Amino acid sequence: DGGITQSPKYLFRKEGQNVTLSCEQNLNHDAMYWYRQDPGQGLRLIYYSQIVNDFQKGDIAEGYSVSREKKESFPLTVTSAQKNPTAFYLCASCPGLAHNEQFFGPGTRLTVL
């Protein structure tokens, strides 16, 4: 089955630790995105990548880093520099055409203690 997977579903970390969230897709999509969602707010774009080995900052990139070494994979690292890392993190992909809808993974709920 084709789709987007994120792991783990729930993640707990201590303050000051870096943590990497996984996102994999087998849809052969060129573009991939990372969002965070906080209660009462819409999704906010962290980073996106239109093609392998290239990525751009979104609206709230500070404290995050990404890599896009393979088309299928777009891991997100939440660093200790991120002031409020506790959130629901969603990964999405789309074929790359500007007008296509995005398909979302199931999300990772990160809690920093």
Place this chain on the structure above:
Amino acid sequence: RKEVEQDPGPFNVPEGATVAFNCTYSNSASQSFFWYRQDCRKEPKLLMSVYSSGNEDGRFTAQLNRASQYISLLIRDSKLSDSATYLCVVNANNTGKLIFGQGTTLQVKP
């Protein structure tokens, strides 16, 4: 002003009711529009794209008004299973970046 604005609700309606949500966007150059549905603690899923001519999918009708810069979603004959948060989404230009509204919560009661 937010780029995409929605009334967060909640909208509490009885089963069988008709309910409508509006969403306004600030960028007149916006190209594509979507409604996503998000169930509690789950990922958003595409409900429908919104076309200039309006489009209908069963009990759901989406409309776009470019002059007034808003899109709407109409749900007829509401079901309990329609209870969710509905996200208005706008693709402002050709980068593929989507701007999400904060969502409108619908609760359908028996």
